[in-house]
Structures are given as structure tokens and as C-alpha cells.
Amino acid sequence: MLSRREQDTYDFIRNYIGEHRQGPLLEEIASGLGIKSKGVVHRYVQTLAKAELIELIPGRHRGIQLPGQEQAQDENAAVLPLLGRIAAGLPIEAIADQDELNLSDFFMGPGRFVLKVQGESMIEAGILPDDMVVIESCITARNGEIVVALVDQQEATLKRFRNNQDGTVTLIPENSDMRPMTFEAHRVHIQGVLVAQMRSYN
Amino acid sequence: MLSRREQDTYDFIRNYIGEHRQGPLLEEIASGLGIKSKGVVHRYVQTLAKAELIELIPGRHRGIQLPGQEQAQDENAAVLPLLGRIAAGLPIEAIADQDELNLSDFFMGPGRFVLKVQGESMIEAGILPDDMVVIESCITARNGEIVVALVDQQEATLKRFRNNQDGTVTLIPENSDMRPMTFEAHRVHIQGVLVAQMRSYN
DNA sequence: AAGCATAGAGAACTTTTTGAGAACTTTCAA
DNA sequence: TTGAAAGTTCTCAAAAAGTTCTCTATGCTT
CATH class of the missing domain: 1.10.10.10 (Winged helix-like DNA-binding domain superfamily/Winged helix DNA-binding domain)
Incomplete structure (x- = not known):
């Protein structure tokens, strides 16, 4: 102190x-x-x-x-100083330890891409309009994962995924104003699963 | 230097x-x-x-x-393909255009550092526990910005900031279960303002 | 009263930064 | 080819800034 x-x-x-x-x-x-x-x-x-x-x-x-200034003007190694934990609820501890967060480790990976979010259907999962979401390309998902799904080859949406084991799947928005939608499995094509999210306040 | x-x-x-x-x-x-x-x-x-x-x-x-232009573009620039917009509410448009999102542009800057969020006080602003927040070091903030503030040189917290213009400032959690707290200005030291946020789903 | 933490003044010292200039080597154009 | 021009390598020195002390004072706690 x-x-x-x-x-x-x-x-x-x-x-x-x-x-x-x-x-x-x-x-x-x-x-x-x-x-x-x-x-x-x-x-x-x-x-x-x-x-x-x-x-x-x-x-x-x-x-x-x-701290971290020297990296900033050094190269563009995408590394930020990780100073510690911040209490967003009850105040707990002040800025403390010293570490690094490598953005590449955090976000990069083969088969990944970024989408910009429109709409508010995932707002209760902390995904707001204009957030960027990092999607890892794949065609299957586990229950509870957030996925990019194409319904009837027309509409790509970001929803929580549930396989009902009866030939149907349900896409669940995280917004109490909206209703989950159930489709026959063959109408829904998974484009990828959500692996990260980012937001800029500018 | x-x-x-x-x-x-x-x-x-x-x-x-x-x-x-x-x-x-x-x-x-x-x-x-x-x-x-x-x-x-x-x-x-x-x-x-x-x-x-x-x-x-x-x-x-x-x-x-x-220095020649050859070093201008460099090898491990942390860049992800930016495919387009995804509808998180009503489905709008499918994966489309081709662009790039440079992580450095998105997150890096002089005097920035990262903190890991604890607690749920900013949950209605889409900032969840264990999210990483990028803070830009500064000691003043504008009304409505989300700041890291130290109260009584003891507790670092992430809150929305309001200057009441009467010698007091209010730190507002974005969580309807919690109450805004007002302090005399001299008890509150701004550590920095929120410029970005990121989350990993692993 | 004693002990401790905080706060400040200031002297003495070391290191960095800045500059001058001499002597030398290399480059380049007449 | 050759000599003036330009780059290189030194040494010396002084100013500026950082470092390390000691000393003092003021509260606060025990």
C-alpha cells in the first residue's frame, strides 16, 4: 500500500x-x-x-x-503486461503480480476467424452488439457450446447449442426476451464454435 | 529510449x-x-x-x-481473418466479405496493461468474471467511462465513473444487485480507463 | 517516553549526457 | 591518381541527472 x-x-x-x-x-x-x-x-x-x-x-x-511501454514501442509482438486481478465485485486486492498476456496465445489458432456481432440475442452471455467473436471452424459441437449455425443454408446466427438426441437440435439465445428455436437436425449446419470474444471501447 | x-x-x-x-x-x-x-x-x-x-x-x-520497407510487414503479425457480421439477434446475413482484424491495432497501445476480472459487479455491461480487461493507464476519466479506481489506497475495483462536480465521485457497478457508491474525490484514485475486453472459452 | 512510519532538506558522490576538438582513415570526384 | 571532403576513433571536460547519505521534524501507536 x-x-x-x-x-x-x-x-x-x-x-x-x-x-x-x-x-x-x-x-x-x-x-x-x-x-x-x-x-x-x-x-x-x-x-x-x-x-x-x-x-x-x-x-x-x-x-x-x-510497465509494458517498452514492448509497445519495441516490436509488434502482441504482448500486453498482465498486472493482476481486479475485483469487479467486492474489492479484493490491488494491482500486484507481474506477468504477460500474449494475444496470439489468447486468440490465434488454425481455422479461426472473426465475426462482428449484430443484435442482442446473446446479451446475457456477455456478448454485446458490435463485439468481435473468434470462431473456430468445425462442423460439430458439444451441448452447451456457443456456435455459429446456418439454418436452411440461409441465416448464420450465434446461439447456444443443444442436441436433443431425437433428430432435432435447439438453438438457444441468451436473452430472456427471445425464445429458443428447435429445428430438425438436417436443417442446421454448424459453422464453428465460439472460442473467444473481444470488445473495444473506442 | x-x-x-x-x-x-x-x-x-x-x-x-x-x-x-x-x-x-x-x-x-x-x-x-x-x-x-x-x-x-x-x-x-x-x-x-x-x-x-x-x-x-x-x-x-x-x-x-x-530502414527499408521490407520490415514494414512482419512475419508474426497477429492477424485473424474477419469474415463478416453475424446476427446474434434476428439472423441477417451469412458469412461474406473478406477482411482482416489486427489484434495489435485492437488491443495494443502505450501504457496499457491487462487485468483479470473477479466478481460480477460489471456483469450487465457484458464484463464477466475471468474476463480480461485492457486498461489504459491514466489518472483522469470522463463521465460514463469504465475505470479502475483505487479507494482509500486499498481497493482496486472496476466500475463506471461519474464525477458529481461537488467534490464527490460515484462508482457505479453494472449489476442491479449492487448499489453505486459515492466517495469524496480525494479518496478515489483513477488507475486507468477500460479500452478493451476479451474472453476465452476454453 | 520510546519506537516507528512518513515526510522533507540538503550535501556528497557517481553516472549519464552533451560537447569540443585532434588525429586518423576512407570515399569520391576532378 | 590524388587531394579535398567526409567518416571514424579517440581523449578531455563540463553540465545535468540519478544515487546515497545524514539529519530533522511530525504525527501516531504502544
């Missing part, structure tokens, strides 16, 4: 980098926080680095970075 | 090549930057070459080039 001034220092650094695209000098932090001694700031910066909230290149002028 | 004068040198070179379609002399760079010693410029140029920001032919007069 950070003290008040450590938090101030952290906020200043992020603000500065957001504005200037480079790390601040210790003396810039000092004057920004109304501190006269860069030795004091150095102490705070070291604490932040130890908490892995920032990364720093020792000795280097302006050698303060935000 | 470049120092100030290294950056100046790089800017000058790119400017020069853009204008003259050939590399500058060391002495042209020197006079352009107000440096009297070409030895100094040589040192900067070597640094830029080591960082692969420029390419140079040793010894050659005007032997400074910008």
Missing part, C-alpha cells in the same frame, strides 16, 4: 508520461509536488519500482517507464 | 531525407543542431543505428538511410 506522497508521485508520473510520452526528471516530479529535494523523490520512485507500478532504467536520465 | 539530442538527431535526419531524398552529412546535422563537432554527431548516429531507427553504410558519404 502506498503512502499519500507515494501515490502523488505515481499519479504525477503517469500524468507526465501521458502528456510528454517520456519519463519525468526527478526534479520535475519534485517541483510538481512542491518538494525541494530530489533525494526524497528518488526514495518514492524506488518504492514505486519495487511495487512494480513503474519500471526504471537505473542511472538513465528520464529512465522512468510504465 | 533516446536522449534529447539523440531524438533531435533522428528528427533532423528524417526531415532531411524527406526533403532531399538522400542522407545528410554529419556536418550538416551538426550545423542543423548547433553542434560544432562532427564526432559528437557520429556518436548519435551510431546510437540510432544500433536502435535500428536508421540504417547506415559505413564509411560511405551520406550513407544514412531510413
